Amino acid sequence: MTQPVLSLNNLKAGYGQTEILHDLSIYVNPNEIVAIIGPNGAGKSTAMKSVLGLLNIREGSVVLNGEDITDTPAQKVIEKGISYVPQTNNVFVNLSVQENLEMGAWTRPNGVEARIAEMYELFPDLAEKRNQAAGSLSGGQRQMVAMAKALMVDAKILLLDEPTAGLSPKYRGEIFSTIQKIKNTGVPILIVEQNAKQALGVSDRGYVLVDGANRHTGTGEELANDPEIARMFLGGGH
Amino acid sequence: MWDAFGFEFVNFYLIPGLVLGCIYALGAIGITLTFGILRFANFAHGEIMMSGAYLTYTVMAIVAGAGLSLHPLVAMVPAAFMVILLFLGTDRYFYKPFRKEDTIKVVMASFGMMLIIRSAVQVIWGPNQIAFVPGIAKPNAWLQSFTGDLGAMIIMPNKHLFIFAGTVIIVIALGYLLNRTRIGKAMRAVSDSPDLAHVTGINVDKVINATWIVGGICATAAGVFLVMDTQTLETTMGFRMLLPMFAAAILGGIGKPYGAVFGGLVIGLAEELSAYPWIGDAPLLSPGYKTGVAFAIMVIMLIVRPQGLFKGRSF
Ligand SMILES: Nc1ncnc2c1ncn2[C@@H]1O[C@H](COP(=O)(O)OP(=O)(O)OP(=O)(O)O)[C@@H](O)[C@H]1O
Ligand SMILES: [Mg+2]
Numbered sequence: 001m002t003q004p005v006l007s008l009n010n011l012k013a014g015y016g017q018t019e020i021l022h023d024l025s026i027y028v029n030p031n032e033i034v035a036i037i038g039p040n041g042a043g044k045s046t047a048m049k050s051v052l053g054l055l056n057i058r059e060g061s062v063v064l065n066g067e068d069i070t071d072t073p074a075q076k077v078i079e080k081g082i083s084y085v086p087q088t089n090n091v092f093v094n095l096s097v098q099e100n101l102e103m104g105a106w107t108r109p110n111g112v113e114a115r116i117a118e119m120y121e122l123f124p125d126l127a128e129k130r131n132q133a134a135g136s137l138s139g140g141q142r143q144m145v146a147m148a149k150a151l152m153v154d155a156k157i158l159l160l161d162e163p164t165a166g167l168s169p170k171y172r173g174e175i176f177s178t179i180q181k182i183k184n185t186g187v188p189i190l191i192v193e194q195n196a197k198q199a200l201g202v203s204d205r206g207y208v209l210v211d212g213a214n215r216h217t218g219t220g221e222e223l224a225n226d227p228e229i230a231r232m233f234l235g236g237g238h
Numbered sequence: 239m240w241d242a243f244g245f246e247f248v249n250f251y252l253i254p255g256l257v258l259g260c261i262y263a264l265g266a267i268g269i270t271l272t273f274g275i276l277r278f279a280n281f282a283h284g285e286i287m288m289s290g291a292y293l294t295y296t297v298m299a300i301v302a303g304a305g306l307s308l309h310p311l312v313a314m315v316p317a318a319f320m321v322i323l324l325f326l327g328t329d330r331y332f333y334k335p336f337r338k339e340d341t342i343k344v345v346m347a348s349f350g351m352m353l354i355i356r357s358a359v360q361v362i363w364g365p366n367q368i369a370f371v372p373g374i375a376k377p378n379a380w381l382q383s384f385t386g387d388l389g390a391m392i393i394m395p396n397k398h399l400f401i402f403a404g405t406v407i408i409v410i411a412l413g414y415l416l417n418r419t420r421i422g423k424a425m426r427a428v429s430d431s432p433d434l435a436h437v438t439g440i441n442v443d444k445v446i447n448a449t450w451i452v453g454g455i456c457a458t459a460a461g462v463f464l465v466m467d468t469q470t471l472e473t474t475m476g477f478r479m480l481l482p483m484f485a486a487a488i489l490g491g492i493g494k495p496y497g498a499v500f501g502g503l504v505i506g507l508a509e510e511l512s513a514y515p516w517i518g519d520a521p522l523l524s525p526g527y528k529t530g531v532a533f534a535i536m537v538i539m540l541i542v543r544p545q546g547l548f549k550g551r552s553f
Contacts, residue, residue, distance in 0.1 A: 052437055078439035086437060092430040095423065102420070103427045107439040149438070 003066055004029050005157050005188050006051070006082070011060035013050045019058065020046045021212040028157060028188050033179065035199040035220065036192045038209035039232075044192040045087050047209065048159050052077055052084055065156065079107045081156035085163060087192070090146035093135030097126050100134050100145050104152030112152075119148040122181065140171030147178065151187075158182060160191045164198070176202050200224040208232075240390045249393050251514045252507070257398050257467055259506025260405035264460035265479055266486035266498035267412065268453030270550070274429035274493030275449045278344045282328065282351035283457060284483065286321060288476030289355055290458030291465045292363055293317035295370055310371075311400060314462045322454035324355075329450055352477070360473050368471040371397075375469070401463045408459055409499055412452065416495065421448050429493050481529060482509070485536035491550025500547065505532050 007027035014020040020043045028034045036044050049055055051062050052074045061070045064080055078084070083104075092100050101119060105112045120127035123144045129137060134145050143163050150158060160179070164172040176198060183189055193199030200206050203220035208229060216229060223229055265287055272280045294310055294317040301308040328351050336344040375395035385392040415422040421444070428435045428445045435442055464479065465471055486505045490497025512523040512531045523531070539546065 054437070074437050075439050075441060078437070084437055086434065089431055089434055092427045092434065094430045095427055099423050099427075102423060103435075103438055103440060106424070106441070153439070 002029050004063075005065060006190065007063045008047065008050065009061045009063065011047075011050055011062070012058040013046070013055050013060070014058070015046075015055055019212070020055075021050065023213045024060075024209070025214060026190070026207055028190050029204075030188055031183065031186065032204040033183050033189045033191065033202055035196075035203040035206040036190070036209055037194075037196040037199060037206060037223075038215070042209045043212040044209055045161050046212070048084065048161050048190070048192065051082060051159065075107070078153060081154060082159065083150035083153055083155040083157075084159045085143075085146045085150045085161060087161035087165070091134040091142050091149065094133060096131050097134055097137070097145055098130040100149045101152055104149035108153050115152055119151060122151075122178065123148050138171075140167050140174065143167065143171070143175060144178070147175075147182075151182070155187050158187050158189045160189060162192050162194055164193065164195050172198065196229075197224060244390060247514065248390075251510050253392070253394055253398060255507035255510030256503065257401055257463075257506070258510060259503035260401050261460050261463045261467065261502075262479070262482050262486045262506050263499040263502025264405060264408060264456045264463065265483040266490065266502045267456045267495050268460075269483055270487040270490065270493055270495055270498040271425070271429075271449050271453055273487065274550075275425060275432075276333070276344075276446060277432070278333075278341050278348065279484070281345065281348045281480065282355060283453075284476030284478075284480035285352050285355035285359075286325060286454070286476070287457045287461035287464070287479060288473065289324065289359055289461070290314075290317050290321045290454075291370075291461035291471055291475070292359055293320050294458070294462045295368065295465070295471055296363075310462050310466055311404060314458055317462070318455050318458040321458045322451050325450040325454045326447060329446065356473055356477070363471070363473070365473060370465040370469050370471050372469075397466045401466060404459060404463065408456060412456075412495060415452065421445065425449060425452075478529070481536070482506075482532035485532040485539075488536055488544075488546055489539050491546025491548035494546065494548040494550045497546055497548030497550060505535060508532070508535060 004027035009025055011021050011024040012019060024043070024047055026034070026036065026047065036047065038044050046055065050057060053072050054074065057070055061068055063069065064082065069077060069080065092103060095103065098116070101116050102112065105115060108115065120130070125141055126144055126148060129141065134142060137145065147160070147163065164175050167175065172195060179189060179191065180202060191199060191203070200220040200223050206218065206220050206223045207214055208216040208223065216223060216226065218226070265283065269280060269283050272278065272283070294313045297313040297316050298308050298310065301313070332347050332351055333344050336347055375397050377393035378396050378399060382391060382393055416426055424435070424440050424445045425448060427438070427440060428442055432442065461476070464475060482505050486501035487498050488501070489504060490499070490501030509528045509531045512528065513521040513525045516522045
């Protein structure tokens with residue numbers, strides 16, 4: 001049996017006193033893209049934040065490559081190789097694209113220049129915008145800055161919280177194909193998505209989260225073809 | 239033209255306005271950085287400035303006791319070190335414990351620090367005025383004769399030249415720090431979004447310390463420039479500077495260091511120029527109302543454009 005890169009085991013967690021995640025278990029294996037889908041307020045973003053040590057974990061554990069990292073502060077978690085793109089507010093708007101990437105490399109000991117060059121190859125649109133303030137870019141370009149910034153560390157896993165929310169179909173397609181490319185470089189990805197159909201299409205496995213607990217899990221294909229899930233999230237006629 | 243109008247205007251209003259503006263600007267830099275990065279209005283900032291001036295005076299007095307004399311700009315260096323330690327110490331023991339609490343608590347803590355520091359200075363140096371540099375400052379003779387030959391005589395004492403030069407150097411160095419160095423960029427990043435900085439792995443504590451260091455250097459310079467200008471030390475000087483410095487920070491846009499510099503110059507000039515006899519022979523505004531000018535600008539700004547001229551954070 002392969003060891004998962006990242007696993008959340010029977011988490012009970014919340015903000016302060018309120019418990020949001022009641023019994024959540026998720027794992028990501030090497031070379032996998034795993035999607036989390038679910039209604040608004042289900043606790044999808046909260047699940048990701050629990051990995052970063054941003055909330056109060058009451059029970060359960062977070063394990064990275066066999067090492068228990070429950071309640072480790074964010075800076076340490078990132079040093080250990082988890083990179084995270086928050087749902088909103090995920091670029092430094094007053095910093096240039098280049099400076100955003102430099103900040104992403106804060107915990108990277110060396111090879112920053114080379115890594116930045118690699119990111120400009122992965123996101124060619126950004127190369128010509130390198131001296132522009134990130135706040136002046138379009139939503140799709142910003143999302144690319146956010147992803148590139150997160151990838152500045154040698155990521156063992158990438159956490160993406162709704163990378164395509166509010167984007168045009170063109171950018172959505174571009175982001176999903178970039179996600180495939182990132183996976184092909186050997187970085188597994190855990191992704192939260194509203195665009196459930198497209199997300200499940202690129203995912204190896206998926207979880208449906210409702211009220212802070214797993215409701216369904218299966219391969220991307222199984223979930224996409226499940227009539228109940230189709231009715232809940234994927235829209236009737238499609 | 240110069241004799242009838244320019245001489246008086248430039249030498250007695252414009253230059254003093256710019257001098258005052260430089261002092262406000264340096265003080266406002268620290269206030270705006272603290273607000274941007276630590277997210278609170280530091281009421282103790284004026285007192286920190288004031289203690290920087292007293293420490294500089296003490297360094298000069300000690301050296302004078304040994305029969306040597308030290309220029310304030312040199313004596314300022316060890317004083318700035320002590321001010322930085324004071325900043326880091328107050329942060330560690332008085333502000334940091336409130337970091338995760340409501341902002342009002344740390345603001346009140348800074349208000350308490352303001353009273354503590356002022357009282358401590360009064361205990362150590364006494365409550366009375368102290369002469370910083372005795373005597374009347376003579377205008378720079380070279381500048382006077384050079385500009386006099388050109389038909390526009392400028393009478394400006396050396397102390398003002400030092401204040402201008404010092405301010406320009408500090409502002410250029412600050413620009414370099416914020417735009418070219420890793421820690422400076424991180425300061426801008428934290429100012430932009432502390433939460434994102436946190437999940438980016440940026441060492442926010444280190445950035446906060448850097449902020450106190452930069453603020454401490456600027457505050458010391460502002461305090462020393464002020465006493466170089468007025469030639470007297472007073473324990474209330476920091477408090478008097480607080481309002482115009484906040485006005486400058488708000489005018490420039492909270493969290494924007496260049497805005498603070500610009501705001502400082504505008505407030506300094508506005509205060510001095512408000513006493514110019516624009517209409518008739520009497521001062522437009524009696525000099526006693528000078529501080530009211532900064533207050534008025536601050537209030538108008540908060541109503542009309544709370545984000546400031548340079549689009550800072552609004553309250
Ligand atoms: N910082 C916070 N403090 C307190 N409660 C919060 C906080 N953030 C989120 N919550 C609550 O936690 C619950 C789950 O929120 P979460 O953001 O995880 O949902 P989500 O599944 O990501 O939803 P969406 O699809 O809208 O992004 C919600 O009820 C929300 O109100
Ligand atoms: Mg969410």
